[in-house]
Amino acid sequence: MTQTLTGTPVVGGVAYGPALWPGVRPDYSAEALGSTSEVPEDRRADEVERFARAAAVVAARLRDRASQNTGAAAEVLAATAALAEDRGWVGAATKLVEKGVSAPAAAAAATEQFAAVFSRMGGLMAERVTDLNDVRDRVVAELLGLPEPGVPTPDVPSVLLADDLAPADTAGLDPATTIALVTRLGGPTSHTAIIARQLGIPCVVAVPGLGAIDVGTPVLVDGTAGEVVVAPDAAEAQERVTAHRRRAARIAGWTGPGRTADGVEVAVLANVADGASARAATAHPVEGVGLFRTELAFLGRADEPSVDDQAAIYREVFDAFAGRKVVVRTLDAGSDKPLRFVDHPDEANPALGVRGDRIALAHPEVRERQLDAIAQAARETGSRPWVMAPMIASPAEAAAFAARVRARDLVAGVMVEVPAAAILAPAILAEVDFVSIGTNDLTQYTMAADRMSADLSALTDPWQPAVLHLVAAVAKAGRALGKPVGVCGEAAADPALACVLVGLGVTSLSSAPAASAAVGAALGEVTLTACENAAAAALATTDPAAARAAAAAVLGSEPEGVRSAG
Numbered sequence: 413m414t415q416t417l418t419g420t421p422v423v424g425g426v427a428y429g430p431a432l433w434p435g436v437r438p439d440y441s442a443e444a445l446g447s448t449s450e451v452p453e454d455r456r457a458d459e460v461e462r463f464a465r466a467a468a469v470v471a472a473r474l475r476d477r478a479s480q481n482t483g484a485a486a487e488v489l490a491a492t493a494a495l496a497e498d499r500g501w502v503g504a505a506t507k508l509v510e511k512g513v514s515a516p517a518a519a520a521a522a523t524e525q526f527a528a529v530f531s532r533m534g535g536l537m538a539e540r541v542t543d544l545n546d547v548r549d550r551v552v553a554e555l556l557g558l559p560e561p562g563v564p565t566p567d568v569p570s571v572l573l574a575d576d577l578a579p580a581d582t583a584g585l586d587p588a589t590t591i592a593l594v595t596r597l598g599g600p601t602s603h604t605a606i607i608a609r610q611l612g613i614p615c616v617v618a619v620p621g622l623g624a625i626d627v628g629t630p631v632l633v634d635g636t637a638g639e640v641v642v643a644p645d646a647a648e649a650q651e652r653v654t655a656h657r658r659r660a661a662r663i664a665g666w667t668g669p670g671r672t673a674d675g676v677e678v679a680v681l682a683n684v685a686d687g688a689s690a691r692a693a694t695a696h697p698v699e700g701v702g703l704f705r706t707e708l709a710f711l712g713r714a715d716e717p718s719v720d721d722q723a724a725i726y727r728e729v730f731d732a733f734a735g736r737k738v739v740v741r742t743l744d745a746g747s748d749k750p751l752r753f754v755d756h757p758d759e760a761n762p763a764l765g766v767r768g769d770r771i772a773l774a775h776p777e778v779r780e781r782q783l784d785a786i787a788q789a790a791r792e793t794g795s796r797p798w799v800m801a802p803m804i805a806s807p808a809e810a811a812a813f814a815a816r817v818r819a820r821d822l823v824a825g826v827m828v829e830v831p832a833a834a835i836l837a838p839a840i841l842a843e844v845d846f847v848s849i850g851t852n853d854l855t856q857y858t859m860a861a862d863r864m865s866a867d868l869s870a871l872t873d874p875w876q877p878a879v880l881h882l883v884a885a886v887a888k889a890g891r892a893l894g895k896p897v898g899v900c901g902e903a904a905a906d907p908a909l910a911c912v913l914v915g916l917g918v919t920s921l922s923s924a925p926a927a928s929a930a931v932g933a934a935l936g937e938v939t940l941t942a943c944e945n946a947a948a949a950a951l952a953t954t955d956p957a958a959a960r961a962a963a964a965a966v967l968g969s970e971p972e973g974v975r976s977a978g
């Protein structure tokens with residue numbers, strides 16, 4: 413009977429194959445470990461020697477495998493080898509052997525002591541308990557003359573299931589035969605996840621109920637949705653795998669520029685934070701920078717950077733995208749991004765306080781110096797950046813900002829992140845050359861729900877129809893005035909939502925560069941009319957799930973839920 417289990421999605425992708433479980437771990441009964449009787453005093457030195465040799469053999473074997481691997485696999489194997497030689501662990505086991513405990517039982521007891529400490533520390537340390545248990549299993553198997561525990565090499569491409577996979581198990585895996593990883597335990601930062609990412613195979617962790625799946629049972633793993641379908645309909649499962657492969661190939665092959673299937677241009681841009689992230693973004697198929705979050709380049713600074721210092725950083729970004737569009741946002745200081753050199757007043761509600769462009773109320777000179785630096789970098793690189801202000805709430809604020817930008821012969825715009833700005837979009841747009849909608853804050857302020865609150869994530873969903881209505885109003889105003897309306901919040905990273913935004917009239921999409929290919933490929937699959945129909949369908953709903961479903965029904969399943977793997 414088909415059954416669907418769910419867990420934490422770690423690496424996207426879809427795979428279908430028979431289940432495989434790793435080899436049996438050593439028997440830890442007192443009899444098997446030889447802990448029912450004390451080691452006589454005259455044999456304890458030999459037993460200490462036996463333990464030391466077994467630990468050294470295991471460490472050498474792992475180091476050897478590390479040298480045959482590269483990247484994360486090599487690092488993981490080397491780290492596990494180091495655990496087998498860890499002075500604390502080896503010392504604790506040795507002390508027990510010196511007191512008469514058998515070497516295998518001492519390895520088990522020392523591991524228990526250390527695992528308890530790691531678990532108490534929580535987080536990353538707790539996730540290392542699996543590594544330690546793996547070292548114990550290998551050393552005990554060596555001491556008992558058993559075959560090395562771990563993952564067998566499957567004869568057919570298989571889905572590897574486990575309670576948790578030890579790094580040494582996963583590091584040697586071949587993605588041709590191990591096509592997905594699913595574990596009952598583990599978190600998104602566990603070694604299983606790291607290795608799955610490197611191998612590029614779908615991975616889901618923390619899946620309850622996994623133990624009931626027998627070896628050989630066919631399973632479908634959807635690493636994007638975090639789903640494990642046990643004994644699915646074979647034809648349907650194959651179809652999901654094929655559809656995913658088609659989609660992945662299209663994403664991998666998408667090189668831009670952004671346009672719909674019927675050729676309507678929609679620039680696909682990158683969000684960056686400094687020179688390094690801008691240079692990294694050029695490896696993706698982006699046409700420019702839609703949001704340069706300048707405050708992120710200065711978060712650690714106690715003093716305001718000089719105009720020259722600032723210009724040097726802006727130059728790096730302009731150089732990385734020479735000849736291409738770059739939208740610079742002036743400092744969005746305050747609330748979730750406090751800057752030490754702008755003395756933020758003590759506020760009861762910082763998200764509703766003196767943040768973003770409002771810092772110019774008390775410190776107009778900070779904004780002036782930043783605009784001077786942007787203009788200087790533009791002169792030095794021969795670029796003409798677009799410059800926008802964050803957190804604009806009124807046409808008067810937009811006009812005041814635009815005047816300062818135009819005085820430096822730069823292109824002036826503002827972000828639409830406050831519902832008031834969306835409602836008065838025609839008046840705001842009349843003052844500037846372009847706007848960019850920050851859907852992260854626009855959603856937060858529309859829904860009166862803190863974007864940082866995990867408890868309120870259903871409210872801060874950018875598919876909220878109320879938010880889509882505000883985007884529609886801004887895009888309509890932009891169209892009427894013939895001025896660009898971009899989106900630079902996380903909404904622009906969701907391929908299906910990106911199609912809806914374009915249908916609402918948005919003219920460019922900017923997001924994390926890694927999302928660009930999936931967004932561009934999805935857009936290339938649909939016509940503008942399909943986008944408009946999907947937008948109308950989403951606007952007719954009253955909750956995010958219904959909006960998603962309505963858009964998917966129009967767009968087809970192709971762009972639905974596409975997320976970048978890893």
Ligand code: PEP
Nearest residue numbers: 829850851852853900901
């Ligand atoms: C936004 O609010 O959507 C946005 C792009 O700005 P930030 O995430 O930096 O607040």
Ligand code: MG
Nearest residue numbers: 829850852853
């Ligand atoms: Mg914002």
